Amino acid sequence: MLRHIEHIGIAVKDLHKANALYQVLLGCEPYKEELVETEQVVTSFFSTGEGKVELLMATSPESPIARFIEKRGEGLHHIAFDVANIHLEMERLRAAGFQLLQSEPKRGADNKLVCFIHPRSANGVLVELCQELPEDDRL
Ligand code: ZN
Numbered sequence: 001m002l003r004h005i006e007h008i009g010i011a012v013k014d015l016h017k018a019n020a021l022y023q024v025l026l027g028c029e030p031y032k033e034e035l036v037e038t039e040q041v042v043t044s045f046f047s048t049g050e051g052k053v054e055l056l057m058a059t060s061p062e063s064p065i066a067r068f069i070e071k072r073g074e075g076l077h078h079i080a081f082d083v084a085n086i087h088l089e090m091e092r093l094r095a096a097g098f099q100l101l102q103s104e105p106k107r108g109a110d111n112k113l114v115c116f117i118h119p120r121s122a123n124g125v126l127v128e129l130c131q132e133l134p135e136d137d138r139l
Helices: 015-026 064-072 088-096
Strands: 004-011 032-036 039-047 052-058 075-082 107-108 114-115 127-132
Touching: 004 064, 004 127, 015 039, 015 052, 052 064, 064 075, 088 114, 088 127
Parallel strands: 004 052, 075 127
Antiparallel strands: 004 075, 032 039, 039 052, 107 114, 114 127
């Protein structure tokens, strides 16, 4: 089962400017900024109580975020749902015919194990499953 919305990912061109804007919009400062080298993005996170907001900026033209912005412009990029056991959920969704973008969970930003579901499988929405890493594995 997918539990609550963990965060909403928004693709931005300029993280510095977007941070300043979202700080006013949400009324709080980002609680962290993190470079995710494997995804070629730098992210910032805002805590909004129930779900978080993740801003994503590409660090190279080959980054998935750069390609997304090139095609569709800035905006809503993905919705992430919290799961208790990512392996079980991946298995369940694969069996139900969803197209997963990874065969194994990978390490995402903000101490998570993540896996993405192709938007083709979910009415045009890129869905991220994320499981909180145990304390010992955190950065
Ligand atoms: Zn995310």
